Amino acid sequence: MLAEDTRRTRQLLDHYGIRTPMVAYHEHNEARSVPRILARLAAGEGLALVSDAGTPLLSDPGARLVEAAIASGIQVVPVPGASALLASLVASGLDGERFTFFGFLPRQGRQRQDVIRDVLQSRGTAVIYEAPSRTAATLTALSDAGAADRRAVVARELTKKFEEFRRGTVSELAAYYQDTAPRGEVVILIGPGDEVTPDEAALTATAERLRSEGLSPRDVARRLTEDHGVPRNLAYRLAQGAAG
Numbered sequence: 177m178l179a180e181d182t183r184r185t186r187q188l189l190d191h192y193g194i195r196t197p198m199v200a201y202h203e204h205n206e207a208r209s210v211p212r213i214l215a216r217l218a219a220g221e222g223l224a225l226v227s228d229a230g231t232p233l234l235s236d237p238g239a240r241l242v243e244a245a246i247a248s249g250i251q252v253v254p255v256p257g258a259s260a261l262l263a264s265l266v267a268s269g270l271d272g273e274r275f276t277f278f279g280f281l282p283r284q285g286r287q288r289q290d291v292i293r294d295v296l297q298s299r300g301t302a303v304i305y306e307a308p309s310r311t312a313a314t315l316t317a318l319s320d321a322g323a324a325d326r327r328a329v330v331a332r333e334l335t336k337k338f339e340e341f342r343r344g345t346v347s348e349l350a351a352y353y354q355d356t357a358p359r360g361e362v363v364i365l366i367g368p369g370d371e372v373t374p375d376e377a378a379l380t381a382t383a384e385r386l387r388s389e390g391l392s393p394r395d396v397a398r399r400l401t402e403d404h405g406v407p408r409n410l411a412y413r414l415a416q417g418a419a420g
Contacts, residue, residue: 210240218248232238269343302365308332319350328365328366332359396415
């Protein structure tokens with residue numbers, strides 16, 4: 177058995193009287209462990225991959241191993257289990273038919289801003305994992321970026337004794353968690369905003385103006401996305417049109 181945290185998994189196995197040997201498999205040894213594990217699988221062994229909590233590969237280790245196993249012709253068999261992503265979604269009261277899983281957001285910099293923009297442009301429910309110490313900051317960042325009035329849910333400690341769902345707008349939840357730091361594992365769910373059809377004529381005029389100021393099509397597309405919230409595909413099409 178491959179376990180992200182052998183100490184935690186041992187508690188579970190001991191509870192059920194299971195004596196299966198374990199080896200550690202986590203983000204710090206994943207890359208160097210894959211060749212050795214593949215050799216064992218190729219020799220006919222069957223191995224189970226267990227993450228610390230939740231489901232492997234969903235913000236947990238395992239992607240390298242699964243990709244390598246498939247490439248080597250080794251069968252991968254999923255065993256459904258606890259998943260904070262699905263548990264939070266089905267009990268949130270938000271749209272579960274169409275959603276995007278963003279995992280943990282980058283902590284800072286341009287990459288964080290790009291992902292926040294993607295969250296705001298999502299046409300379905302956005303599902304985010306977050307550390308309890310950063311929950312208030314992330315909700316505040318989403319609120320400041322334009323999601324203040326969207327419906328939102330913060331779910332924590334799912335399937336555990338102190339499971340809790342708190343609902344409100346993004347700004348209301350940001351204010352609440354500024355004063356009340358959550359405990360345990362946290363999932364943030366953000367409902368979609370009202371879909372707004374961009375005025376392409378006005379955006380085309382803006383793209384042409386930016387081009388006349390000497391910006392390249394790439395820079396025009398970037399400005400349309402950053403300053404006007406234009407989806408990337410549309411921004412590049414408008415920028416190329418202006419260039420033509």
